[in-house]
Amino acid sequence: MDYICSKIRLPRIISDGMVLQRNTEVKVWGWAPAGEAVTVCFMSKVYHACADANGEWFVILEAAEAGGPYNMDIESAQSGEKLTVRNILLGDVWLCSGQSNMEMKMDSLKDTYPEEISSCSNDSIRHFCIPVRYDFENPQKDLEAGSWESANPEKILDFTGVGYFFALKLFEKYRIPIGLINASLGGSPAEAWLSENALKEFPEHYEAAKQLSNRAYLYKVLSEDQASTEAWYADLNKKDRGIENSNTSWKTIKVPSYWEDEGLGNFNGVVWFRKEINIPFNPANKSARLVLGNIVDEDIAYINDVEIGTTPNQYISRKYNIQDGLLKEGKNTILLRVVNTSGKGGFYKEKPYQLEIGDSIIDLVGEWQCVIGAKSSPMPPQAFVQWRPLGLYNGMLAPVTNYALKGFTWYQGEANTKNPGEYESLLKGLISDWRQKWNMGELPFLYVQLPNFMEASETPVESDWAQVREAQRRTLSVSGTAMAVAIDLGEWNDIHPVNKKDVGNRLALAAIKTVYGDETVVAFGPMYKSHRIEGSKIIISFTDTGSGLVVKNGEHPGAFAIAGADGVYVRVNAELIGDDVAVWSEAISHPVYVRYGWADNPADANLYNREGLPASPFTTE
Known part of the structure; x- marks a missing residue:
């Protein structure tokens, strides 16, 4: 975009490479000095607007068929200053929202879909990632950052995995541009994505939002949260004895396991793990990485006393690249500092734990040595303000409610399993709220039912996850909705299963039948x-x-x-x-x-x- 105009400003979402919704009127809006006349030229048509007393202006573009690329010129009638939005496509635009399983990027799926990533080259699939932002006072009018990116081996790494495979299947069938607007955040409950008016139906959540709208109170919560967390870490680091006297204090432990289950004790804090391995060949000039599954909660990894990586939470798979020359033929030592903040500390079971050197793999499952560095009480509970009611709607969705869509895709629910009884009402309220805010009629709402997770059960049990799935199933009573079942796509030991292709494909099947009207396709299971x-x-x-x-x-x-x-x-x-x-x-x-x-x-x-x-x-x- 040519930002040569000093008087006219466009929202971030209206920028180079954008996909506009085909076959419907489209709103283009922005800001200018009050009373400023603005002209928009697009597809050989001219539209006129005048900035109101608040400096806001908009035009409504006529409906147009899929196609492009096109340019759009926006000009100040008084000064003649002009800016140009380039490389615009017309196609179908889908908002992708939810929590971490929607947020999960293709970068985290490189080992699962290497061919899909390396062969990706499709300028007709484009993605706009909305940066994380929360606000409890007012709906924001614009985003802080963000840009439209085309699918290629580099840029696809920032795409939502579910969204990309959803878009790919639709493109392969209909050969029209697909735009994805990704507004998602790991751990976010449904109420964080509701507007203030919608929250009034949920008094407890509404009061929480109103409380946080007091800036002094919000800053107090944030500062106390930061202070208690910093104090906990400071005390832990001060007490951590590291590996001093390690020659006599190392104990044997199985990896993967949780140290409480292995008799080390029921405590939070720091445990150091060590394993000596033998490399029977010269590893020089070979790519190498250390793969350590998932660790609860944090870790720092060392090879031969050199730090190679760190990960801040248990939900990210550890895959640390090892610099050339660090490994050597013969004996090598892996050292881990593991910090556990609450619950059981240790290593996810049935995950890969291995050292990869070129085409060779050295299995690390089995006996390790460990020593307790420090014991501590659990970390004080964190406020997680970013997950509170209203905040994400105001900060991430409100700025794009003017942007015309084909529909919504939603993958969320894990964060609401703590109170599953209200989820049906929340989800139905969210659907109604979003449709009202976008004001485009009954926009399609496609969503993913929660997958299988945790220990498998062969006997009847009560289950919060099952209750949320039932709430999701019952939400199908809302017209214009469709649900992709994922009960066979989860992983018992990981809340973030990597099979995002089948999830995206099932969402696309739902769209093909219910949105695009193909009655010949079997889109759902029984x-x-x-x-x-x-x-x-x-x-x-x-x-x-x-x-x-x-x-x-x-x-x-x-x-x-x-x-x-x-x-x-x-x-x-x-x-x-x-x-x-x-x-x-x-x-x-x-x-x-x-x-x-x-x-x-x-x-x-x-x-x-x-x-x-x-x-x-x-x-x-």
């Missing part, structure tokens, strides 16, 4: 429709059976449970009867309720349609 009781059996019917129900990995459907009037669930026998499922148990002669996949991580949720899409968990209560 969805609970109804049930009837026949004696001691419950017969369950489904929609979206595709070309038929199938059982994957087993002879009979699993993960079903039934209960009588007392609500006590037991696992059941189950069999397919055409496109229905019959369930029963000798322990319950008068069944009333039925559940499927009701657990954090249901071990045998194996009901699919023949198109390979899984059934959604559900309860009939």
